[in-house]
Amino acid sequence: MGMEGWGPKAMLRMKAMVRAARFWVLMPLLCAAAPVQRDADKDTTAILQANYLYNIAKLVEWKDPAMRNGNFIIGVLGGSNLYQELIKQYSTRTIGKQPIEVRKLPRTADLERCHMLFIGRTELALVPEIFKRLKDQPTLVVTEYDGGMEDGAVVNFVKVDNLLKYELSMANARKHGLVVGLTLKNLAHRVEE
Amino acid sequence: MTMVLRSLISLVLVLVATLLPAQSDVLAEVLRKYQGGDLAGAREAVDRAVRSEMHAENPEAWLLRGFIYKDVYKGMPVGPEADNVRQEALESLYTCMAFDQPGTYRDNALQAYDFLVRSCFNEAARALSAMDTDRARKLFADYKAAQLRSDPNANTRDKEIEFGNALGTVYTKQFNAFRTDTVLFDQAVAAYVRVLELDANNYGANYNLATLHYNRGVYNIQRISADVDIPTMAMIQEASKEYFQKALPYMLKAHEMNPSRRETLLGLEGIYYSLQDQMNADKFRQLFELMPPSEER
Numbered sequence: 443m444g445m446e447g448w449g450p451k452a453m454l455r456m457k458a459m460v461r462a463a464r465f466w467v468l469m470p471l472l473c474a475a476a477p478v479q480r481d482a483d484k485d486t487t488a489i490l491q492a493n494y495l496y497n498i499a500k501l502v503e504w505k506d507p508a509m510r511n512g513n514f515i516i517g518v519l520g521g522s523n524l525y526q527e528l529i530k531q532y533s534t535r536t537i538g539k540q541p542i543e544v545r546k547l548p549r550t551a552d553l554e555r556c557h558m559l560f561i562g563r564t565e566l567a568l569v570p571e572i573f574k575r576l577k578d579q580p581t582l583v584v585t586e587y588d589g590g591m592e593d594g595a596v597v598n599f600v601k602v603d604n605l606l607k608y609e610l611s612m613a614n615a616r617k618h619g620l621v622v623g624l625t626l627k628n629l630a631h632r633v634e635e
Numbered sequence: 636m637t638m639v640l641r642s643l644i645s646l647v648l649v650l651v652a653t654l655l656p657a658q659s660d661v662l663a664e665v666l667r668k669y670q671g672g673d674l675a676g677a678r679e680a681v682d683r684a685v686r687s688e689m690h691a692e693n694p695e696a697w698l699l700r701g702f703i704y705k706d707v708y709k710g711m712p713v714g715p716e717a718d719n720v721r722q723e724a725l726e727s728l729y730t731c732m733a734f735d736q737p738g739t740y741r742d743n744a745l746q747a748y749d750f751l752v753r754s755c756f757n758e759a760a761r762a763l764s765a766m767d768t769d770r771a772r773k774l775f776a777d778y779k780a781a782q783l784r785s786d787p788n789a790n791t792r793d794k795e796i797e798f799g800n801a802l803g804t805v806y807t808k809q810f811n812a813f814r815t816d817t818v819l820f821d822q823a824v825a826a827y828v829r830v831l832e833l834d835a836n837n838y839g840a841n842y843n844l845a846t847l848h849y850n851r852g853v854y855n856i857q858r859i860s861a862d863v864d865i866p867t868m869a870m871i872q873e874a875s876k877e878y879f880q881k882a883l884p885y886m887l888k889a890h891e892m893n894p895s896r897r898e899t900l901l902g903l904e905g906i907y908y909s910l911q912d913q914m915n916a917d918k919f920r921q922l923f924e925l926m927p928p929s930e931e932r
Contacts, residue, residue: 486856486909490872497865535861601911604876605869629865 520562
């Protein structure tokens with residue numbers, strides 16, 4: 443085909459065809475698109491939660507002697523931005539003499555033993571089974587949903603007056619062999635004895 | 636060079652008839668030097684002329700001075716010295732129009748005056764491109780003053796909005812590069828607020844002002860490290876909350892003005908999320924995900 447075949451009308455037809463083809467190629471992709479993930483560095487809640495977890499760990503004592511040796515393990519179930527923030531800011535720190543180790547846990551209730559376990563709000567379906575399995579374990583469970591402490595969490599993140607705060611269950615702490623310092627208690631938004 | 640020639644021809648046509656009968660006059664000397672391309676000599680002579688009792692209130696002399704200074708300015712490199720020469724040219728042309736009651740020279744004077752006024756605005760824009768905000772502000776102030784001086788009813792509002800938005804953008808860029816310099820943040824806010832005083836429905840200023848405050852709140856939180864204890868973190872959170880709350884009405888306004896813009900949906904989602912308002916964050920996240928990119932609409 444010579445150049446004379448590409449007149450203005452032919453060019454317009456071709457452009458329209460390309461547009462249509464692009465639409466039909468992209469359409470299934472758009473329909474199947476997953477929710478856009480928030481950038482970890484702009485996830486203000488994850489940044490605050492990570493700092494809370496670190497400070498809470500410093501203000502709690504694990505009575506079980508086995509938990510006072512080796513790495514201090516923080517397990518994260520859901521909350522991938524929180525995991526990234528913990529890795530970025532806190533994974534080179536220690537709790538007492540125990541180096542912090544942050545683990546991203548698979549979506550299962552069959553969890554490894556850890557000092558702290560954060561359960562994100564995307565994993566609520568696993569919560570009943572997790573609490574059942576961790577019933578007598580020296581694990582400080584942290585949740586972020588209404589009624590988390592009733593289910594067995596020691597710490598639950600709450601949203602109060604546009605701020606992220608935490609509430610504390612002393613009873614659940616005792617059940618898991620944890621001694622909560624007075625400072626942590628005083629700084630809590632709400633304490634359940 | 637073409638502009639110089641055009642100015643010269645125009646000026647000669649106007650002045651030659653009036654000056655011919657008085658060849659010995661200093662103005663004739665000025666014109667001769669100007670025609671001969673001796674700008675420095677013409678400048679010296681015309682300064683002498685307007686200081687003389689004979690020509691101090693002579694619109695021809697002031698017009699000639701305005702043209703000569705305008706050409707001197709055009710031959711100079713951009714900078715404060717050229718700005719001063721341009722001011723002299725503007726002053727001379729304005730004086731010419733003030734003394735020229737019959738309006739004989741008005742068209743010529745006004746044409747040159749408008750050219751110089753436009754050059755102030757254009758150079759203000761160029762200074763902004765070079766991130767020289769102080770010079771840009773000075774030049775814009777010169778532009779506005781000169782424009783309103785020749786025409787007190789002139790509409791400078793649109794240009795002020797255009798300049799204010801550009802100024803705010805430059806201050807924002809500078810603040811993003813030096814986040815500890817909060818003066819830059821305040822200056823960016825002031826620039827956008829000024830735009831909104833002139834036009835409360837300016838989409839760009841509303842959106843940018845919201846983003847500026849939101850980013851400041853996020854930046855505060857991003858600085859939280861392992862060395863920050865809970866009480867300190869609470870204070871940082873409080874401070875950030877104020878920025879998020881300040882951001883919200885501007886982003887809502889931008890969204891109200893243009894509900895199909897994905898950027899405002901995402902902006903609102905981010906602000907509500909940072910204000911720990913999950914319900915509204917989820918609402919705007921859903922709207923964002925349902926809204927196709929503009930090129931597909």
